[in-house]
Amino acid sequence: MPSFGLFTDLYELTMAQVYLKENKTGRAVFSLFVRKLPQNRNFLVSCGLETLLELLENFRFSDEDLLYLKSLGKFSEEFLDFLKEFEFKGSLYAIPEGRVIFQNEPIIQIEADLPTAQILETLVINTIHHQTLIASKAVRCKLASKDKKVVDFGLRRAHSLEGGLWASRACYIAGFDGTSNLMAGKVYGIPVVGTMAHSFVMIFPSEEEAFRAFAKVYPENTIFLIDTYDTLEGAKKVVSLWKEGIRAVGVRIDSGDIQNIAREVRRILDEEGLKEVKIFVSGGLDEVDIDKLLSQDVPVDAFGVGTKVVTSSDSPYLDMAYKLVEYEGKPKVKKSPGKETFPYKRQVYRLYEGSVAKMDKVVKFRDRSEGEPLVEKVLEDGRLLKNLGSVKEARERLLEDLSKLPEDLKKLKKASYRVEILRY
Amino acid sequence: MPSFGLFTDLYELTMAQVYLKENKTGRAVFSLFVRKLPQNRNFLVSCGLETLLELLENFRFSDEDLLYLKSLGKFSEEFLDFLKEFEFKGSLYAIPEGRVIFQNEPIIQIEADLPTAQILETLVINTIHHQTLIASKAVRCKLASKDKKVVDFGLRRAHSLEGGLWASRACYIAGFDGTSNLMAGKVYGIPVVGTMAHSFVMIFPSEEEAFRAFAKVYPENTIFLIDTYDTLEGAKKVVSLWKEGIRAVGVRIDSGDIQNIAREVRRILDEEGLKEVKIFVSGGLDEVDIDKLLSQDVPVDAFGVGTKVVTSSDSPYLDMAYKLVEYEGKPKVKKSPGKETFPYKRQVYRLYEGSVAKMDKVVKFRDRSEGEPLVEKVLEDGRLLKNLGSVKEARERLLEDLSKLPEDLKKLKKASYRVEILRY
Numbered sequence: 022m023p024s025f026g027l028f029t030d031l032y033e034l035t036m037a038q039v040y041l042k043e044n045k046t047g048r049a050v051f052s053l054f055v056r057k058l059p060q061n062r063n064f065l066v067s068c069g070l071e072t073l074l075e076l077l078e079n080f081r082f083s084d085e086d087l088l089y090l091k092s093l094g095k096f097s098e099e100f101l102d103f104l105k106e107f108e109f110k111g112s113l114y115a116i117p118e119g120r121v122i123f124q125n126e127p128i129i130q131i132e133a134d135l136p137t138a139q140i141l142e143t144l145v146i147n148t149i150h151h152q153t154l155i156a157s158k159a160v161r162c163k164l165a166s167k168d169k170k171v172v173d174f175g176l177r178r179a180h181s182l183e184g185g186l187w188a189s190r191a192c193y194i195a196g197f198d199g200t201s202n203l204m205a206g207k208v209y210g211i212p213v214v215g216t217m218a219h220s221f222v223m224i225f226p227s228e229e230e231a232f233r234a235f236a237k238v239y240p241e242n243t244i245f246l247i248d249t250y251d252t253l254e255g256a257k258k259v260v261s262l263w264k265e266g267i268r269a270v271g272v273r274i275d276s277g278d279i280q281n282i283a284r285e286v287r288r289i290l291d292e293e294g295l296k297e298v299k300i301f302v303s304g305g306l307d308e309v310d311i312d313k314l315l316s317q318d319v320p321v322d323a324f325g326v327g328t329k330v331v332t333s334s335d336s337p338y339l340d341m342a343y344k345l346v347e348y349e350g351k352p353k354v355k356k357s358p359g360k361e362t363f364p365y366k367r368q369v370y371r372l373y374e375g376s377v378a379k380m381d382k383v384v385k386f387r388d389r390s391e392g393e394p395l396v397e398k399v400l401e402d403g404r405l406l407k408n409l410g411s412v413k414e415a416r417e418r419l420l421e422d423l424s425k426l427p428e429d430l431k432k433l434k435k436a437s438y439r440v441e442i443l444r445y
Numbered sequence: 446m447p448s449f450g451l452f453t454d455l456y457e458l459t460m461a462q463v464y465l466k467e468n469k470t471g472r473a474v475f476s477l478f479v480r481k482l483p484q485n486r487n488f489l490v491s492c493g494l495e496t497l498l499e500l501l502e503n504f505r506f507s508d509e510d511l512l513y514l515k516s517l518g519k520f521s522e523e524f525l526d527f528l529k530e531f532e533f534k535g536s537l538y539a540i541p542e543g544r545v546i547f548q549n550e551p552i553i554q555i556e557a558d559l560p561t562a563q564i565l566e567t568l569v570i571n572t573i574h575h576q577t578l579i580a581s582k583a584v585r586c587k588l589a590s591k592d593k594k595v596v597d598f599g600l601r602r603a604h605s606l607e608g609g610l611w612a613s614r615a616c617y618i619a620g621f622d623g624t625s626n627l628m629a630g631k632v633y634g635i636p637v638v639g640t641m642a643h644s645f646v647m648i649f650p651s652e653e654e655a656f657r658a659f660a661k662v663y664p665e666n667t668i669f670l671i672d673t674y675d676t677l678e679g680a681k682k683v684v685s686l687w688k689e690g691i692r693a694v695g696v697r698i699d700s701g702d703i704q705n706i707a708r709e710v711r712r713i714l715d716e717e718g719l720k721e722v723k724i725f726v727s728g729g730l731d732e733v734d735i736d737k738l739l740s741q742d743v744p745v746d747a748f749g750v751g752t753k754v755v756t757s758s759d760s761p762y763l764d765m766a767y768k769l770v771e772y773e774g775k776p777k778v779k780k781s782p783g784k785e786t787f788p789y790k791r792q793v794y795r796l797y798e799g800s801v802a803k804m805d806k807v808v809k810f811r812d813r814s815e816g817e818p819l820v821e822k823v824l825e826d827g828r829l830l831k832n833l834g835s836v837k838e839a840r841e842r843l844l845e846d847l848s849k850l851p852e853d854l855k856k857l858k859k860a861s862y863r864v865e866i867l868r869y
Contacts, residue, residue, distance in 0.1 A: 028606045030598065030625035032639030039662050045648055076606075089631040095663065139644065146601040147609060154604075174454065177570040178762050180578075180604035181611050182452045182500075185571060188604075201454035207513040215456030219779045220563065220769035224469055238463050239519065249779060276784050332761040338602050338752045345644035355643050355673060 026082035037136035050347035059336035069152030113400035119415030159195035170323035175331030188331035271299035380439035450506035461560035474771035483760035493576030537824035543839030583619035599755030695723035804863035
């Protein structure tokens with residue numbers, strides 16, 4: 022494993038060095054939360070914890086890293102020795118992956134000596150921010166697509182390869198049915214899917230020959246991409262191949278006026294009795310497009326989404342912060358305008374009315390409340406306290422939470438949920 | 446080095462297997478280009494080539510990868526053997542990093558046997574898309590900031606750690622003066638910068654004590670963060686410390702109404718003769734904010750930008766595609782509505798009037814034209830033909846290009862540039 026220590030902002034280390042010099046090494050609690058939900062999100066989905074824990078385990082400074090840091094001329098030998106020995110031995114509290122969460126709820130809380138907790142800021146924000154961002158976008162696509170399938174084709178336009186891997190993971194936790202990303206298939210066991218590209222069709226003398234060649238190698242679950250030249254003509258070729266015994270399970274349309282074309286394609290297929298051939302659409306789609314197509318009863322059976330989901334394009338970041346909330350048992354608050362924080366390590370209680378979530382209460386960690394506590398202690402003295410479960414379990418957790426969420430929150434239209442933060 | 450082969454969409458491999466079966470292994474050319482510039486971009490900055498070449502060198506399938514692929518039940522032993530031996534032995538043509546580019550210009554062209562060129566699609570798009578996206582956003586911040594300094598603080602909200610590393614690289618090529626990202630400092634030699642966080646100030650009994658403790662360890666180039674409690678009071682503390690001999694080089698303001706507060710802070714500092722103390726601002730800024738502050742003569746000396754730049758928030762993706770343009774010497778075109786492509790391997794000639802770029806002509810690679818050719822052959826038979834130079838050289842290339850760009854393109858307001866694509 023490479024060392025990840027340098028994935029850190031310089032100031033984390035300069036501050037940590039001062040803390041050590043000034044003996045500010047008491048127990049600190051930092052809390053990671055989202056200040057405000059983006060305009061188009063009624064809730065968020067917590068995601069990224071397993072990734073964070075893996076990186077945290079390998080968050081070290083190699084000799085080469087230390088040489089680099091030394092070259093900056095800012096760090097004492099004593100501090101470099103501290104970094105050489107760096108290893109996370111603190112506690113970590115988290116809302117498990119796949120939970121529905123809201124503003125001001127502590128997704129991650131790190132409790133450790135102050136220099137250590139400070140140094141981890143960049144890593145903690147980076148890993149949780151990204152996957153929470155993507156899962157919170159992807160779940161909207163999943164909800165909009167109702168009982169239809171949705172798969173992720175986003176790797177190519179994700180921000181970096183790692184960004185693509187994490188995005189596929191987040192989409193799967195959000196309920197997607199598969200991914201085109203082979204690395205995500207291997208690493209996380211996500212079902213992989215794929216059809217063919219326009220280049221494939223173009224290589225053969227004719228569209229029909231391209232389809233034939235493909236079906237010869239993959240006689241099962243074949244999906245033909247039919248919009249390389251003329252989509253309706255493409256659909257007709259699928260019909261004539263069918264009559265010869267080359268039976269596609271679906272056709273994919275990746276361009277044009279999907280609403281009208283899908284209807285025409287459906288008509289062509291149905292007229293010839295190919296009712297079981299599914300229509301799969303892709304090409305710059307997001308939850309708004311999916312919702313529009315389905316609300317107009319456009320005959321689409323599955324959606325391939327990519328770019329807009331893996332970049333969370335309508336809101337490519339969350340207003341997420343990692344803030345000191347407690348030091349040596351004392352409350353800490355920041356008062357900068359618009360950026361106030363709430364002190365103390367916290368627990369979130371979710372209150373239900375029947376089986377429907379009604380409100381969340383964010384209270385001091387040790388305070389009892391009615392409702393379901395969301396925050397769990399995950400690491401103690403750097404050791405894992407419980408098995409986190411697979412991505413599949415996170416996915417099921419989300420399904421469960423969605424089943425208890427007020428209906429209006431699950432629609433694309435803005436709706437809000439009550440989160441009460443106790444002030445002390 | 447880990448194997449990167451699985452950072453690929455499934456369909457690249459399923460298609461490649463058919464190509465091999467059907468003996469479609471002739472020389473193919475794929476071209477990577479942006480179909481259309483985003484609304485708020487007058488030009489793009491080519492970026493990511495060095496990253497692509499490094500990954501390409503390690504784009505292999507490990508035994509473990511092959512076992513995973515085998516488990517999918519889609520691939521023959523013969524094809525898995527092909528992947529086992531996979532190594533890029535083709536040619537790569539590129540517009541070097543740091544060049545100003547426009548729509549429909551071939552940033553990367555891959556010439557190789559068809560299965561190989563197809564398999565690389567996802568990798569090529571992912572690496573070049575992301576860095577070109579970020580550099581094209583960052584250069585706007587740099588231009589808006591005129592002679593002021595701009596640094597990147599974006600790692601925490603970049604999409605993944607690798608996304609953060611690449612983003613810092615792209616920002617530096619775009620002309621940024623530094624980064625907070627230590628990994629980027631180590632890997633690319635980018636100057637690293639940083640101040641202090643609010644948590645640091647909050648840990649000490651008073652703001653003043655925090656400043657003192659920091660200056661004791663870092664007596665040089667000290668920048669105090671003054672907005673944790675009350676910004677103007679913070680500025681006054683900087684003045685009183687100055688009188689004791691604790692001489693800050695700057696103050697940072699990270700919140701509030703920067704326009705008014707920066708003026709007030711400047712007044713407080715100037716009244717006491719601290720004219721040399723710089724004002725550094727940060728907090729959700731992008732080029733529009735920078736332009737507004739400077740056009741109103743707000744006394745700011747340096748900008749820290751992060752989230753909005755490293756996510757290219759106003760346009761988090763480019764309409765970038767990797768398309769087959771030639772096969773066995775014959776032109777290939779796609780006719781899907783709105784997604785037409787232009788056939789043949791291409792060269793871009795930039796025509797100047799005096800020292801100002803006037804238009805680009807995109808012609809067949811072997812066709813001669815007046816003007817400066819932008820596309821270079823970088824790899825032949827998989828071997829590097831020339832040293833690519835450092836990020837510093839890419840940065841200088843951009844500076845040179847910017848000096849020759851029509852003035853209206855360098856403003857934030859929409860302006861366009863003529864790109865002529867020869868049709869054959």
